[in-house]
Amino acid sequence: MARMSEPTPAEKPVRPRVLSGIQPTSDSFHFGNYLGALRQWVELQETHEPFFFIANMHALTLEQEPKKLRERTFVAAAQLMAMGIDPQRSAIFVQSHMPEHAELAWVLQCLTGFGEARRMTQFKDKSAKAGEGSSSVGLFTYPILQAADILLYRPAYVPVGEDQRQHLELTRDLAQRFNHRYKRAFRLPEPYILKETAKILDLQNPAIKMSKSNSSPGGIVEMLDDPKVSAKKVRSAVTDSGSEIRFDPETKPGISNLLTIYSALSGRSIEDLVTSYEGQGYGALKGDLADVVVDFVTPFRNRTLELLDDRAELERVLRAGAETAGAVARATLADVYDRVGFVGR
Ligand code: AQP
Numbered sequence: 001m002a003r004m005s006e007p008t009p010a011e012k013p014v015r016p017r018v019l020s021g022i023q024p025t026s027d028s029f030h031f032g033n034y035l036g037a038l039r040q041w042v043e044l045q046e047t048h049e050p051f052f053f054i055a056n057m058h059a060l061t062l063e064q065e066p067k068k069l070r071e072r073t074f075v076a077a078a079q080l081m082a083m084g085i086d087p088q089r090s091a092i093f094v095q096s097h098m099p100e101h102a103e104l105a106w107v108l109q110c111l112t113g114f115g116e117a118r119r120m121t122q123f124k125d126k127s128a129k130a131g132e133g134s135s136s137v138g139l140f141t142y143p144i145l146q147a148a149d150i151l152l153y154r155p156a157y158v159p160v161g162e163d164q165r166q167h168l169e170l171t172r173d174l175a176q177r178f179n180h181r182y183k184r185a186f187r188l189p190e191p192y193i194l195k196e197t198a199k200i201l202d203l204q205n206p207a208i209k210m211s212k213s214n215s216s217p218g219g220i221v222e223m224l225d226d227p228k229v230s231a232k233k234v235r236s237a238v239t240d241s242g243s244e245i246r247f248d249p250e251t252k253p254g255i256s257n258l259l260t261i262y263s264a265l266s267g268r269s270i271e272d273l274v275t276s277y278e279g280q281g282y283g284a285l286k287g288d289l290a291d292v293v294v295d296f297v298t299p300f301r302n303r304t305l306e307l308l309d310d311r312a313e314l315e316r317v318l319r320a321g322a323e324t325a326g327a328v329a330r331a332t333l334a335d336v337y338d339r340v341g342f343v344g345r
Contacts, residue, residue, distance in 0.1 A: 014049070015047065015048050015049045016048050016049065016155075016156035016157065017048060017049045017050070017051065017153060017154065017155040017156055017157075018041075018044045018045075018048040018049070018050050018051070018155050018156065018157045018158070018159060018192070019050075019051040019052070019053075019149070019150055019153045019155040019158055019189075020037060020041060020052055020053075020158055020159050020160060021052065021053040021054065021055040021058070021095065021146075021149055022037070022038070022052075022054065022055060022076060022080075023054075023055045023056075023058050023059045024054050024055070024056055024059055024069065024072035024073045024075065024076040025059045025062070025064070025069075025072065025212065026072065026212045026222075027072065027075065027222070027224065028075070028079070028222040028223050028224035028225060029076070029079050029222075029223045029224075030210055030211075030212060030215075030220050030221060030222050030223065031200055031210060031220075031221040031223070031261060032161065032199075032200040032209060032210035032211060032220075033161075033223075034083065034223060035197040035200050035260075035261065035264045035265075036160070036161030036162070036194075036197055036198060036199065036200055037159055037160050037161050038080070038083055039083075039197070039264070040159040040192060040194060041080075041085060041090075041159055042083060042084040042085060044157070044159060044192070045085065045086060045089050045090045046089075048156070048157070050085075050089065050090035050091065051090070051091045051093075051153050051155065051324075051325055051328075052080060052085060052090055052091070052092050052093075053092070053093050053094065053095050053098075053149065053321075053325070054073055054076045054077060054080075054092075054093070054094050054095060055095050055149070056069060056073050056094055056095050056096050057095045057096050057101065057102070057145065058095070058142055058145065058146070059072075060138060061126075061136060061138045061139040061142045062126070062136075062139070073094060074308065074311065074314050075224075075304070075308065077092060077094075077307075077314050077317065077318060078304045078305075078307035078308045078314060079223065079224070079300075079304050080092055081303075081307055081317070082300050082303035082304040082307055083300060087317045087320065087321065090321075091320075091321040091324040091325045092317055092318065092321040093318060093321035093322045093324075093325045094318055094321075094322065095149065097318070097322040097326075098152075098322065098325060098326060098329050100148075100152055100326075100329035100330060100332070100333040101145065101148050101149050101152065101329070102145070102148075103148075103333055104148035104151065104152055104332070104333055104336060105141070105144055105145040105147070105148035107148075107178075107336055107337075107340060108144050108147050108148055108151075108174050108178070109141060109144050111174055111177050111178060111181070112144050112170075112174060116170070116173075117140060117141065117143065117144065118140075120143050120166060120167065120170065121166055122142075122143070122163070122166070122167070123135075123139060123140055123142070123143070126139060126213075127139060127140075129213075143166075143167045143170050143171075144170075144174070146167050146171065147167075147170060147171040147174045147175075150168075150171050150189055151171065151174070151175055151178075151186050151189070151332070152328070152329045152332045152333065153325070153328055153329070153332070154186065154187045154189075154328075154332065155187075155189050156187065156189065156190065157189065157190050157191075157192040158171075158189050158190070158191055158192060159192040159193075160191060160192070160193060161193065161197075161198055161199060161200075161209075162193055162198035162199045162209075163199070163209060164191070164193075165191055165193065168189070168191040171189060172188050172189065175187075175188050175189075176188065178336075182336075182339040182340060183339065185335060185336060185339055196260060196263070196264070197260060197264050200257065200260065200261065201253060201254075201257040202214070202215045202216075202219035202220065203218065203219045203220070203221065203233055203234070203236075203237040203238065203257070204216050204218045204219035204237070204238050205219055205238070206238065206253035206254045206257050207253070218233055218236060219233075220233075221233055221234070221293065223297055223300060223301070223304075224297075224300075224301050224304060225297070227293070227294040227297045227298050227301065228294075230290075230293050230294070230297055231290035231291070231293055231294050232290075234258070234286055234289050234290040234293050235286050235287060235290050237254065237257075237258060237286060238254050239254045239255050239258070239282045239286075240252040240253065240254045240255055243281050243282060245259075245273075245274055245277040245278070245280065245282065245285055246274060247259050247270050247274055255282060255285070258285060258286065258289055259273055259274070259285075261289065261293075262285070262288075262289045262292060265289075265292050265293065265296050266292055273285075
């Protein structure tokens, strides 16, 4: 059997691989998802070999209504395509279409220390809400499934937001442990986190990240919301004391967050924005940003709705993505099974 440490020319990626995933757990992606991670996916597909998946197995770590989960999976696929993920260049697939993710996760679970898994801050935060006793074992082991999601494809980079850094570190630790025990099999993936947009903050409470589970409705901008509603949220964003427009995340987190969003959406540098709003109040900046947001979300929303009208095409894209991803995932898992001493079928 071919060893993964010496890929055959056919297996060897010509361009470095990138892989990332997103959960289909809401009716729309939000600006944190888009600016923190998804925008990088679109850019990286130009220069890398991209694998992007919809993490519906991760979604089950919290209770989901089956009908909604199914629908949101299609909504997620349509949004990825509407924002520019091109199925001709990128494999877009659904996690549950790939049994190898759960299979590799089992092998990795057997390499993970209980205390190591316990240290994951996302588990601590999410289990604290429901109470640890009523949290699922899936919520506890989810970072290990995530490590399997990543390692199966041997990517060079994983584009994510800052909140995923700790999980990426666990992934690298597990890869190293596996490599040490069973001879080098896995490439150590690097997080690809853009400093400027690594953590988009809640518009109403800039002390926390924008998030579907913690943000109030006014604090989160949903990509598929009515653009007028999003504009209103931007105009009503909490700003800091004083009236000077300055980029200072420590003392002016609210206005700095708005400048970050503005800069990312418009392509203008923060310095340029600060200079051009000199002497003007927060209201002027918020009003202009609201217009930028409307101009950005309107075509995105229209395109997503159009794509959702053709389910057969979405299903075809996801099937094709699963074909491409499946070939890589099967080869990696076969190698892992061989290395750990499982008998071949
Ligand atoms: N506020 C954020 N700033 C920067 N990046 C962010 N991401 C999420 N929020 C921010 C990044 O989005 C990608 C997808 O994450 P996910 O699958 O965890 O999506 P989600 O569940 O919709 O994210 P939330 O809102 O953060 O969910 P909860 O509230 O459940 O924790 C990841 O790369 C993530 O870093």
